[in-house]
Amino acid sequence: MRVADLIELLQQRYPTEWAEDWDRVGFVLGEPDAEVTRVLLAVDCDPAVVDEAEAAGAEFVFTHHPLLLRGVSSVAPTTYKGRIVHRMIRSGIALYTAHTNGDVANPGVSDALAAALGLVDVRPLRPDPRAPERGHGRIGRLPEPMSLAAFTAHAAARLPKTAGAVRAAGDPDATVATVAVSGGAGDAFLADAARSGVDAYLTADLRHHPAQEHLAGGGPALVDVTHWASERPWLDDVAAFLRAEAGVQTLVSDVDTSPWVLLEGNHS
Template identity: 25%
Template sequence: MTETITGNEVIRVFEQMSPKHLAFDWDKVGLQVGTLNKPVKNIMITLDVLENVVDEAVEKQVDLIISHHPVIFKPLNQINPDTPKGRVIQKLIKHEITVYAAHTNLDIAEGGVNDALAQALGLSKTKPLLETGKDKLVKLIVFVPEDHAEQVRQAMHDAGAGHIGDYSNVSFSMPGKGRFMPTEDADPFLGKIGEMEIVDEQRVEFLLPHSKLSNVLKAMQEAHPYEEVAYDVYTLQNESESYGIGRIGTLNEGMRLRSFCEHIKKSLDVPSLRVIGDLEESVKTVAILGGSGEKYIYEAKRQGADVYLTGDMTFHPAQEAEEIGLKVVDPGHHVEKVMKKAVKTYLDEKLNQKEDKLNVYISEANTEPFKFI
């Protein structure tokens, strides 16, 4: 019989990819409608939560929607089913569909929206366009019986421990002797009540970002055979990796802006786009920011971008971009739909390793409001 998995467990895994602390402080991320304290079988990934998306979720018997754009962003004065927003929320509650939003944290996260856009366009040597913070590094040390060391080590790696730069599964270990005496209230994995036990153990050390600590500790506890796990956590002064909004990288070969626009249309599945700049000039260094990124035109120029790809450009910022010599391609806001495949791929890899297989769907409902004629 397969075990059920709860919404909380799904989100705990998802937040390894897209931690909430990455989001801007004005953003509305996390649980939006419903509860995560229930079993889930069917999950749907969507860019937006509009009524056609909810209807699709009802048809597929979805328990949990993971959305990029929050369904509730501005405060609501009422939930009125005579309004579009009210109908959406009423349907979600009626059909017991939970909604969880990952917005600017998914923009910033490694493997999130902007990395997916960069990958789709074939950019290499990418880095954040604008740094928004640094994660503190911690050292986690755990003491494990010899014959369980590899099991515990791998579980902690899978939860995010031991990733340093371009290297994964990084750890250090050394042998030693563990000593303990179980008391009358203990239920020991090894040893007898009231008798001293000496065990061959390994001291295993990992570096990890503080943001991943709670997930790694939970994985450690679940994989460790002992009733009481001995471990230490130290905050370090080592330079930690930065994270940030947008990406900047390079094309393998330079191309004319006109050809780059055609490349974007094909790679991101858009019928048309708006362009600022000379279509015959060459571009190679590309800045990207999915969604609305006009306020970062000067950062893109400062970072040396030949062209900046972002959505929702308005008239005067477009003029400013032209004046400072920055080429801009605006394919619209909806290209953020690349997040659907990125999140599904991640959840399939992380969750479907378990026996309790989940169905992770990509929403097929169209939420692009614009038509091109």
């Protein structure tokens, strides 16, 4: 399998035209004709992930977050991103990214998150008007209702472990039967979750004031998890697709690329 062939497969499953206008997805670096036998999949492309790719002998790295999302005027090896680019080129490692096009795909990031939580009867939270089977976020139901406190513990047990806690806002004793989820930062879909009539909305990176106003307005309970933990489950789906369709070996990185490494204080 050549780099170019792998890119074609990924483009078919996660077309770059599905990405938001501000996003930067697709083929980032590498030689199109280079051979690929092993792929490393990660949420981010950072030095620890490049270390892992080099140690594993991976010729191709697939990430969810773009390395070059914001414009740069230089990839000199004296810069953070430049050092990563130079290392990967020297090591013969290609880089490809699917970000918001992976979010809206079906199956996509939020499908994997919903599956990790055991949700059933899943559908998009904000459907794409042109293709309602796709879209941002997912809505589903729990096989058995549980309290918000129990659902928060359930999420903590089912999602990858990080230094960050899983926290909830709302009545701990309230019953949760239906849940909306969105992998990654989900502030933008608070109103969608409220309109959907679900009992709880689980996402990452919720901020104080939007969460406060959402609850004051009668919105569903909130469960806030770490960004990395909410997106890591999707990599297993992409890895399975590449093994089946490309016949390559896959390795999914469990390097927690969250910047937070300590959790102290009162967590009750």
